[in-house]
Amino acid sequence: MLWDAHLHSSFSGDSDTPMEQIIKKAISLNLNGIYFTEHLDYDYPDEPSLFLLDADSYLKKFSTFKDKYKDQIELGFGIEVGLQPEIANKNNALINSYPFDFVIGSSHVVHGFDPYYPDFFKDKSEDEAYYEYFESILENLNSFNNFDVYGHIDYVVRYGPNTNKFYSYLKFSDIIDEILKKIINMGKGIELNTGGFKYGLGHPNPCEDIIKRYKELGGEIITLGSDAHKCEHVAYDFDKAIQILKDSGFDFFTIFKERKPIFKKI
Numbered sequence: 001m002l003w004d005a006h007l008h009s010s011f012s013g014d015s016d017t018p019m020e021q022i023i024k025k026a027i028s029l030n031l032n033g034i035y036f037t038e039h040l041d042y043d044y045p046d047e048p049s050l051f052l053l054d055a056d057s058y059l060k061k062f063s064t065f066k067d068k069y070k071d072q073i074e075l076g077f078g079i080e081v082g083l084q085p086e087i088a089n090k091n092n093a094l095i096n097s098y099p100f101d102f103v104i105g106s107s108h109v110v111h112g113f114d115p116y117y118p119d120f121f122k123d124k125s126e127d128e129a130y131y132e133y134f135e136s137i138l139e140n141l142n143s144f145n146n147f148d149v150y151g152h153i154d155y156v157v158r159y160g161p162n163t164n165k166f167y168s169y170l171k172f173s174d175i176i177d178e179i180l181k182k183i184i185n186m187g188k189g190i191e192l193n194t195g196g197f198k199y200g201l202g203h204p205n206p207c208e209d210i211i212k213r214y215k216e217l218g219g220e221i222i223t224l225g226s227d228a229h230k231c232e233h234v235a236y237d238f239d240k241a242i243q244i245l246k247d248s249g250f251d252f253f254t255i256f257k258e259r260k261p262i263f264k265k266i
């Protein structure tokens with residue numbers, strides 16, 4: 001009885017998958033529920049309109065399918081907001097204008113660059129780039145709190161020159177611990193994002209050691225998300241995700257309704 005709490009349809013700028021196809025795929029996998037978490041990234045470099053969200057159309061279409069499939073699967077109305085300190089007010093305004101069940105706050109743009117593109121890594125070592133990414137998370141946490149979980153905390157390693165070959169929690173434990181403590185003190189959570197498996201890292205985002213450390217520090221709120229943009233990736237490697245949660249000491253995963261956490265026993 002699992003929920004995939006991180007999914008993108010054609011309402012996101014980097015997906016062309018119709019929402020209904022994702023719903024049907026989730027039903028075929030016997031998922032109990034899913035969240036659509038469509039992208040919103042203001043001030044995205046080079047393509048400022050790419051991740052702007054037509055929230056009115058999104059809500060209208062979502063509401064139609066929520067009613068249509070109410071006897072087969074639960075649907076949650078969510079959003080993944082790209083955080084940057086200078087757009088905190090704009091993010092707040094949109095989030096507060098719609099009845100979201102769930103809000104993921106993520107770092108996609110770091111000081112004007114998306115690590116998805118090689119330019120972010122130009123003229124710096126890989127470790128320096130990773131550290132800058134983690135520093136940007138702290139900057140966001142210090143300027144914004146209108147989210148429920150922080151998305152894919154080590155997202156940057158998906159795209160590094162050597163991906164995670166030389167990366168480890170221990171190498172960056174000082175700043176990662178600071179991030180985790182801040183998130184816990186804010187009453188927020190993290191996600192176990194299986195996109196890292198899809199990208200060939202052999203690990204989720206964040207990696208297992210960060211998930212274990214989050215639990216050790218007192219973290220309890222953790223969602224499961226595939227970060228799927230296509231039907232074939234819905235609930236991707238969730239069998240591995242559940243085992244990671246168990247190995248990390250979790251007895252529950254989390255879902256959200258009307259922005260309130262609900263704990264589901266594994």
